[in-house]
Amino acid sequence: MKTATSLGKKSLFAAALGLFALTGLAPQPAAAEERAKDLFGAEKLPTATAPQSFGFYSKGCFAGGVAIPMDGPTWQVMRPSRNRRWGHPAMIALIEKLSRDAAADGWPGLLIGDIAQPRGGPMLTGHASHQIGLDADIWLTPMPDRTMTRAQRETMSATLMVDEKTHLVKDALWTPQHTALLKRAASYPQVERILVNPGIKKKLCDTVKGDRSWLRKIRPFWGHDYHFHMRIGCQPGSPNCKAQEATPDDDGCGKPLAWWFTEEPWRPNKNPDAPKARDLMTMANLPRECRAVLDAPGPASAEAATYHGDAVPIAVAAPEPEAPALPAVTASSTAGLPSAVNAFMATPEVGVPVPRPRPGN
């Protein structure tokens, strides 16, 4: 009867657990259940703290973000209403550099798509990655030679570079300048991967002569037929940023690319309504520092955290009108934030200096 007794105890225990669950008495930290995309998607401004990425490209957040200005001499930001022109300062500096270098190469200027939300994290719509400020989408449409209005930036349609049936690049649209732009982006040591549609990868594989070493960084992926996605590595000062595996050493033009031109990758999704990771992720799934990132003070305005190159300080915290009610602090919630600058110290008077882009890139 020993077995029966222990079974009985087990089911009693299970029933008790069920009761807890039903009556809401189970000891659950309520905050951990909040959907991370709702919290991060609601943030309008970055933290006014030192730049730091936490976690992985598809599961993390970042502090100390800066915005790329809406317009520069060689770029324009698209879809501004999404408020996704934020990134790690190293990312923003690199996009600006790419825009200048590409212009010198003969590309009229960059149309900037999504970079990240002000504090990163999962997004309300689109993108599994773009969470730690180190991913950026750049259109494959050259910048028009006029400054577009806000409305035009919201509605201008992108050029699909790939035929949806054959998955091959539309030859009438592809130019040597497209190739040069991707080559330039791949040339930067910080850039680890560039995601493009398989048709674009194939076009490069079939046409690039001479130095083909950069093709290693060009990775085929679904979508990415009107833009490319540039990903840089974890930056100095981010010990809790999780690096991505290195790409294989070869040009990636062989067997793995051939797979994309079989039927398998294009089979219809059997379960299209299944929730995506971003719909399920709670704060408990993200690095614990992301809670402190949400709680940290922000700058006075978006302009105060807009990157203007070398001269302008960024990330000046907004003045507090009265003594702020700071959230309860636990040791773990501040772990990983720089000890000198975190959410729970007095509002800093001056900006945190932006790390300069590496020279010579």
Ligand SMILES: [Zn+2]
């Ligand atoms: Zn992207």
